Amino acid sequence: MRVALAGLGDIGLTAHLPALLRNDSVDLVRLVDPSPQRRALAASYSVPTGPDLDLDLAEVDGVVLATPPWVTPELVVRYAKAGRYVLAEKPVATSVEAAAAYDQLDDDQRRRVQIGLTYRHDPAIGQLATWIADGTLGDAVLVRAHIYDEPFRPDDPEHIERITATLAHGTPVVHEGAHVFDWLSHLLGGQPESLDDAWSQQTRPELPAANLVGARLSYPGGHRALVEFGWLTAALPRCELTVLGDRGLAVLDGFTFDLTLTTAEGRREVRFPGDRMTRCFDRQVQRFVDLYDGTRKAGEPSLDDGIAALRTAQLVAGRAS
Numbered sequence: 001m002r003v004a005l006a007g008l009g010d011i012g013l014t015a016h017l018p019a020l021l022r023n024d025s026v027d028l029v030r031l032v033d034p035s036p037q038r039r040a041l042a043a044s045y046s047v048p049t050g051p052d053l054d055l056d057l058a059e060v061d062g063v064v065l066a067t068p069p070w071v072t073p074e075l076v077v078r079y080a081k082a083g084r085y086v087l088a089e090k091p092v093a094t095s096v097e098a099a100a101a102y103d104q105l106d107d108d109q110r111r112r113v114q115i116g117l118t119y120r121h122d123p124a125i126g127q128l129a130t131w132i133a134d135g136t137l138g139d140a141v142l143v144r145a146h147i148y149d150e151p152f153r154p155d156d157p158e159h160i161e162r163i164t165a166t167l168a169h170g171t172p173v174v175h176e177g178a179h180v181f182d183w184l185s186h187l188l189g190g191q192p193e194s195l196d197d198a199w200s201q202q203t204r205p206e207l208p209a210a211n212l213v214g215a216r217l218s219y220p221g222g223h224r225a226l227v228e229f230g231w232l233t234a235a236l237p238r239c240e241l242t243v244l245g246d247r248g249l250a251v252l253d254g255f256t257f258d259l260t261l262t263t264a265e266g267r268r269e270v271r272f273p274g275d276r277m278t279r280c281f282d283r284q285v286q287r288f289v290d291l292y293d294g295t296r297k298a299g300e301p302s303l304d305d306g307i308a309a310l311r312t313a314q315l316v317a318g319r320a321s
């Protein structure tokens with residue numbers, strides 16, 4: 001599969017690029033970014049670089065878009081309409097309204113789009129889904145998702161600038177919520193039935209938006225979720241997901257995805273080989289190849305999954321403001 005990577009920013013260079021190079025079925029043919037500085041950072045990979053892809057499109061079967069969400073919809077539509085397979089980063093847009101751009105795609109173009117809800121691919125999420133579905137933890141469970149990432153690091157102005165710019169396009173729930181609401185609907189058997197409560201807090205007046213935000217949601221089967229997201233404070237609470245039911249407690253470490261299960265029988269730890277990022281990005285690329293060669297009939301996670309996660313995130317952001 002001849003693949004171009006567009007977007008040579010943080011996640012493009014640190015995760016997508018190495019994962020594409022690790023997959024034997026992928027021939028990485030183009031690296032694209034309008035920024036000469038970002039292209040210069042990719043110069044050592046001996047892959048041709050360029051400011052845009054349009055002239056080289058005949059040479060690629062698929063495009064990986066590691067682009068900001070305010071750029072992604074236009075590129076997805078352009079490349080999917082041109083008959084290319086597209087793996088696009090989450091969130092799929094900055095708002096449900098902006099995601100209306102995807103209405104231009106027909107069913108065949110839509111099925112060729114896979115969304116970078118990368119951590120859905122982790123076997124730890126699969127294990128957690130099994131414990132919830134088979135009653136190991138109880139019947140109705142309470143999920144507490146504490147998603148605290150991106151601390152304020154005064155010695156890293158580039159990081160502060162990037163995260164502050166991202167915050168200007170929406171509170172952390174819009175960006176991180178894409179992953180978390182996708183996990184929750186995957187784990188709890190469907191989209192939330194209701195948003196019961198939401199809140200937000202801005203810890204510094206010069207920030208462009210609230211940097212702490214949270215909500216309470218009800219899911220099918222009587223499951224409940226309490227979610228919290230936070231960025232840009234000097235210290236952050238632990239990042240983890242806990243699932244509590246009548247029969248047990250499962251804890252997913254937010255960074256390693258190591259699992260701990262505690263029940264009346266005792267406590268056990270479940271760890272999967274390799275680091276979470278490599279594991280998930282490798283599985284994600286392989287699913288993209290499977291989509292191209294027909295092993296998979298539609299992108300997974302799909303564009304609809306990406307839009308559903310965005311809709312929940314936007315609902316929370318709106319209620320919390």
Ligand SMILES: NC(=O)c1ccc[n+]([C@@H]2O[C@H](COP(=O)([O-])OP(=O)(O)OC[C@H]3O[C@@H](n4cnc5c(N)ncnc54)[C@H](O)[C@@H]3O)[C@@H](O)[C@H]2O)c1
Binds near residue numbers: 119
């Ligand atoms: N799946 C994950 O686990 C994960 C992790 C981090 C970030 N992300 C998502 O990935 C996206 C990128 O995040 P980032 O932190 O790398 O941002 P970033 O700002 O570091 O990088 C984005 C890059 O896209 C480039 N770009 C802008 N317009 C472009 C265009 N038309 N064509 C090609 N390149 C273009 C920019 O110049 C920049 O280099 C965001 O949507 C973010 O939410 C996903």
